[in-house]
Amino acid sequence: xxxxxxxxxxxxxxxxxxxxxxxxxxxxxxxxxxxxxxxxxxxxxxxxxxxxxxxxxxxxxxxxxxxxxxxxxxxxxxxxxxxxxxxxxxxxxxxxxxxxxxxxxxxxxxxxxxxxxxxxxxxxxxxxxxxxxxxxxxxxxxxxxxxxxxxxxxxxxxxxxxxxxxxxxxxxxxxxxxxxxxxxxxxxxxxxxxxxxxxxxxxxxxxxxxxxxxxxxxxxxxxxxxxxxxxxxxxxxxxxxxxxxxxxxxxxxxxxxxxxxxxxxxxxxxxxxxxxxxxxxxxxxxxxxxxxxxxxxxxxxxxxxxxxxxxxxx
Amino acid sequence: xxxxxxxxxxxxxxxxxxxxxxxxxxxxxxxxxxxxxxxxxxxxxxxxxxxxxxxxxxxxxxxxxxxxxxxxxxxxxxxxxxxxxxxxxxxxxxxxxxxxxxxxxxxxxxxxxxxxxxxxxxxxxxxxxxxxxxxxxxxxxxxxxxxxxxxxxxxxxxxxxxxxxxxxxxxxxxxxxxxxxxxxxxxxxxxxxxxxxxxxxxxxxxxxxxxxxxxxxxxxxxxxxxxxxxxxxxxxxxxxxxxxxxxxxxxxxxxxxxxxxxxxxxxxxxx
Numbered sequence: 001x002x003x004x005x006x007x008x009x010x011x012x013x014x015x016x017x018x019x020x021x022x023x024x025x026x027x028x029x030x031x032x033x034x035x036x037x038x039x040x041x042x043x044x045x046x047x048x049x050x051x052x053x054x055x056x057x058x059x060x061x062x063x064x065x066x067x068x069x070x071x072x073x074x075x076x077x078x079x080x081x082x083x084x085x086x087x088x089x090x091x092x093x094x095x096x097x098x099x100x101x102x103x104x105x106x107x108x109x110x111x112x113x114x115x116x117x118x119x120x121x122x123x124x125x126x127x128x129x130x131x132x133x134x135x136x137x138x139x140x141x142x143x144x145x146x147x148x149x150x151x152x153x154x155x156x157x158x159x160x161x162x163x164x165x166x167x168x169x170x171x172x173x174x175x176x177x178x179x180x181x182x183x184x185x186x187x188x189x190x191x192x193x194x195x196x197x198x199x200x201x202x203x204x205x206x207x208x209x210x211x212x213x214x215x216x217x218x219x220x221x222x223x224x225x226x227x228x229x230x231x232x233x234x235x236x237x238x239x240x241x242x243x244x245x246x247x248x249x250x251x252x253x254x255x256x257x258x259x260x261x262x263x264x265x266x267x268x269x270x271x272x273x274x275x276x277x278x279x280x281x282x283x284x285x286x287x288x289x290x291x292x293x294x295x296x297x298x299x300x301x302x303x304x305x306x307x308x309x310x311x312x313x314x
Numbered sequence: 315x316x317x318x319x320x321x322x323x324x325x326x327x328x329x330x331x332x333x334x335x336x337x338x339x340x341x342x343x344x345x346x347x348x349x350x351x352x353x354x355x356x357x358x359x360x361x362x363x364x365x366x367x368x369x370x371x372x373x374x375x376x377x378x379x380x381x382x383x384x385x386x387x388x389x390x391x392x393x394x395x396x397x398x399x400x401x402x403x404x405x406x407x408x409x410x411x412x413x414x415x416x417x418x419x420x421x422x423x424x425x426x427x428x429x430x431x432x433x434x435x436x437x438x439x440x441x442x443x444x445x446x447x448x449x450x451x452x453x454x455x456x457x458x459x460x461x462x463x464x465x466x467x468x469x470x471x472x473x474x475x476x477x478x479x480x481x482x483x484x485x486x487x488x489x490x491x492x493x494x495x496x497x498x499x500x501x502x503x504x505x506x507x508x509x510x511x512x513x514x515x516x517x518x519x520x521x522x523x524x525x526x527x528x529x530x531x532x533x534x535x536x537x538x539x540x541x542x543x544x545x546x547x548x549x550x551x552x553x554x555x556x557x558x559x560x561x562x563x564x565x566x567x568x569x570x571x572x573x574x575x576x577x578x579x580x581x582x583x584x585x
Contacts, residue, residue: 062408064585085316085410093408099400103330115322116409156405 015195021070032219045213092162119160146173323419331427344435367451390473
């Protein structure tokens, strides 16, 4: 099941625009020439090994780290310089593995960040409720579980109704229900035009939930597109599961014999066929003569994880 | 510069120190130590009991010169590096706040906590001893309290500088202790050693100016020269040129010791 990405309007200025961005620390090229445009209202995934440059790119977009060269704009404006305060009021950020203040309670934590961000304090209780911490607002953060801390961090990022959200490993430490709730919130935000850039090491989680994603390796953009586009780019084979009575397996093998580039493996209850993407319809056509002897067909796309490792192999 | 950003940070730092009873604990330490020193300070001369304000201040100066730098350094070393290690520094800096505002907020909040505990601690002693003091005595004692606050602020400024320059808390705490050893224990020994080794022939006057490179010594000069009796007690008059024996000048040097490390910290502060 693939989500239909919303129509991306490239006529208006992109929410985030990265042009020829470089960040060099001496000989280390943490970000090495990245061009990227994220449209308004897009959920954009950023994936890569540790040290691939994701966090540095985040910090460059936030204006925390000046680019060695290149240009970065958020909402058409630079995040540094004279107007940086206005630009940053519209940004929400959740850093990776952030530890908030143990001695404050949940509500005090949000109040502190709301004051700094210039957001109304009245938003804070509603945000706690939105991330499922309504009952824990008066408890010290010291007593929070890892998942609760992460949710508090997310609530902090939502202060001031940001137009752009940058979330570094936001689901770290969340349980499955909380992950589901988290992505439901992201979709609500997307519906009102919020642009979201998200990183995760759990690729299965991003697979169904991002409109597009970029794979970063050694500071370079290795691939960019929707999950489906990356699958096509990776030329990875499909897996087709045929459910057959054992007696009908030889007939199926015979039917597929004329086709090139297939691998078929018989097993109890059917046949597994691995075929190139463009041979899918040919395989289905070749199986048509079997009629109802073919009891079921399932086609499996390669997972984002498979695609990721394949593309990284280069 | 937006002052409400500075006050938001400062307010949090100050409230943290009130809430975890840091201010109370340090104030009590000051009170207990200074009462003990005021009472037993003359034991080496064979007497105990409260004596003149000058004796009390002279004894307190020797206590404060060890204690306040240590407390200020321990208070401040964590200011920035702690946020960095927690991962919250990037978050703070992603907000509409400049690095200078963050740094000043941290400094002012911690400075308020240190100032309050110093004034409360020594102020309580003044209240307890007010019968021994006349008005002139109270005035001098006020000067001593003020200079103690300045001493604390100078070492707090150094601590914040160390906190900005390091990337690990353990390293920052090590450097804070090393700074204490250097300024409080080693610096005077080195100067004295140089003076003795050269037989006092080289730059007797220069040595006095070198004392200005150490806020602890500035504090000593500030207190020693504000009181005639204390001056005779210390017998230091001979090495400090009269040009330096002006409280306002020493106060200005101390202010320099507060502003300069902070300025350096702001300059070197990178996310």
